[in-house]
Amino acid sequence: TRDKMPPLKGDILVHAEESKEGQPIKISDLSDQLVRAWPMGKGEDGSNVIRKGDPNNILALYRFKKGEIVAPTVLEATVDGEVVAYSDVCTHAGCSVADSDQGDGMKCPCHSGQYDPKRGCVVIGGPPPRPLTQLPIKADGEGLMVTDFFIKMPYPYQHEAEWEAFKK
Ligand code: FES
Numbered sequence: 784t785r786d787k788m789p790p791l792k793g794d795i796l797v798h799a800e801e802s803k804e805g806q807p808i809k810i811s812d813l814s815d816q817l818v819r820a821w822p823m824g825k826g827e828d829g830s831n832v833i834r835k836g837d838p839n840n841i842l843a844l845y846r847f848k849k850g851e852i853v854a855p856t857v858l859e860a861t862v863d864g865e866v867v868a869y870s871d872v873c874t875h876a877g878c879s880v881a882d883s884d885q886g887d888g889m890k891c892p893c894h895s896g897q898y899d900p901k902r903g904c905v906v907i908g909g910p911p912p913r914p915l916t917q918l919p920i921k922a923d924g925e926g927l928m929v930t931d932f933f934i935k936m937p938y939p940y941q942h943e944a945e946w947e948a949f950k951k
Pocket of ligand 1: 873877891892893909910
């Protein structure tokens with residue numbers, strides 16, 4: 784069913800937090816604190832379908848200051864280099880990743896995997912084997928729209944040190 788389909792081009796992003804679930808995300812709702820979202824598309828009858836039937840569709844959104852988001856984030860798939868969307872499913876064992884309580888990126892509550900959302904969610908600590916996957920988005924009025932599938936990368940790097948070496 785369509786609520787289990789992955790995010791599709793043309794879907795809009797809506798809040799996942801229970802108190803606001805289904806409300807369209809506004810770019811102005813976002814900051815450097817994680818906001819979770821679901822993609823929402825159309826059902827067969829044209830009604831809105833929140834794609835939360837598959838827990839792997841949960842997304843993590845951030846809005847940083849211009850210039851703070853750098854490679855390996857794919858900047859063309861962000862909104863103005865400021866708003867970025869990632870899968871919020873840890874690449875280690877699938878837990879939902881949260882903001883680090885130390886204020887340095889994201890941290891997984893299950894086994895302390897750490898990711899840097901300003902650098903393509905490259906792994907900066909713990910056991911995750913790969914970065915969190917980036918989802919291409921664009922502005923849609925005050926909101927956000929999906930423009931493509933999750934970005935598939937060969938990930939020649941997995942951890943921060945490998946990424947730094949790969950850049951050279
Ligand atoms: Fe995230 Fe293990 S599931 S670190």
